[in-house]
Amino acid sequence: MALILIEKLGTRVDRKGWRRSWGKFLCFFCNKIFERVLNNWKTAKSCGCAHNQLVSESNKGKPSWNKGLKGIYSKETRQNISQKNKGKKRTEEQRKKMSEASKKSLHKEDCFCGACKMRKGLTKGKLNPMYGKVTEGVGRCKFYDYFSPVAGNVRLQGTYEIRFAKILDSLGWSWNKNKKYFPYCEDHSYIPDFQVLLENRIIYFETKGWFSEKDRLKIKQVREICNINLIVITKPLLEAYERMM
Numbered sequence: 001m002a003l004i005l006i007e008k009l010g011t012r013v014d015r016k017g018w019r020r021s022w023g024k025f026l027c028f029f030c031n032k033i034f035e036r037v038l039n040n041w042k043t044a045k046s047c048g049c050a051h052n053q054l055v056s057e058s059n060k061g062k063p064s065w066n067k068g069l070k071g072i073y074s075k076e077t078r079q080n081i082s083q084k085n086k087g088k089k090r091t092e093e094q095r096k097k098m099s100e101a102s103k104k105s106l107h108k109e110d111c112f113c114g115a116c117k118m119r120k121g122l123t124k125g126k127l128n129p130m131y132g133k134v135t136e137g138v139g140r141c142k143f144y145d146y147f148s149p150v151a152g153n154v155r156l157q158g159t160y161e162i163r164f165a166k167i168l169d170s171l172g173w174s175w176n177k178n179k180k181y182f183p184y185c186e187d188h189s190y191i192p193d194f195q196v197l198l199e200n201r202i203i204y205f206e207t208k209g210w211f212s213e214k215d216r217l218k219i220k221q222v223r224e225i226c227n228i229n230l231i232v233i234t235k236p237l238l239e240a241y242e243r244m245m
Contacts, residue, residue: 008038151176160207161193164233167241173198182226190222192230203229207238 007024014020014037021038090098141158148154148169154177156162168175178195192204208215211234223230233241 005038006033009035148175150174157193158207158209160209160233160235160238163238163242164194164205164207167238167245168194168196170245178204182222182228184218184221184225190218190226201229203231205231205233207233209235 004026005023006026009022009024011019012022022035023038024033024035026033143155143157144159144162146154146156146162146165148165150169150173151165154165156165156177165175173196175194175196178192180195181189181191183189192206194205194207196203196205206219211232219230219232222228
């Protein structure tokens with residue numbers, strides 16, 4: 001540090017009208033005492049006597065190494081680097097090794113992220129082998145293991161599904177975690193959360209915390225095209241069911 005804090009003077013109003021804390025400082029190079037902002041004393045190198053110079057005693061009075069340079073490296077270093085790299089080309093063995101390393105992926109064979117789809121040449125829709133399958137870890141909600149006296153051990157996603165599963169257990173309805181998918185257009189399919197058997201009728205339930213306009217249009221298409229009994233359980237409806245229980 002080139003500046004040493006001697007005394008704190010309190011707060012003052014600067015030219016812009018801001019209240020700042022001030023203090024007295026001693027310069028390590030010229031032994032000059034002056035006042036300045038207290039918040040920036042740790043980052044300051046000097047009072048101006050060693051401007052554009054390094055703080056250490058050995059470099060005192062010498063110009064900085066990058067003074068007058070526009071880039072990180074000087075012209076000499078750039079020329080040396082370019083001369084060293086001139087004429088250097090990758091051999092066929094190196095190219096083969098690089099291509100093999102690029103083909104090898106850290107992902108598993110059953111991974112269908114965007115990079116793996118591009119690598120495997122897969123497209124969205126029915127050509128994708130994950131079309132219509134229940135995948136874990138896709139949404140933002142966590143997965144929980146829940147034991148139900150009706151459905152047994154099931155894996156539910158999010159707290160809303162757990163709360164609704166408890167309501168179904170208290171009602172005594174025969175239900176299960178749904179795994180059936182319903183294609184409602186060429187490239188998209190829909191998988192509801194719950195499948196409930198009530199009076200020889202199958203009713204599907206979907207829990208929604210945030211019911212956006214896009215989800216409303218999607219559920220409307222599923223009801224019209226697939227012709228299923230689909231009920232959406234939103235947050236106020238879920239809370240109303242819990243109060244009734």
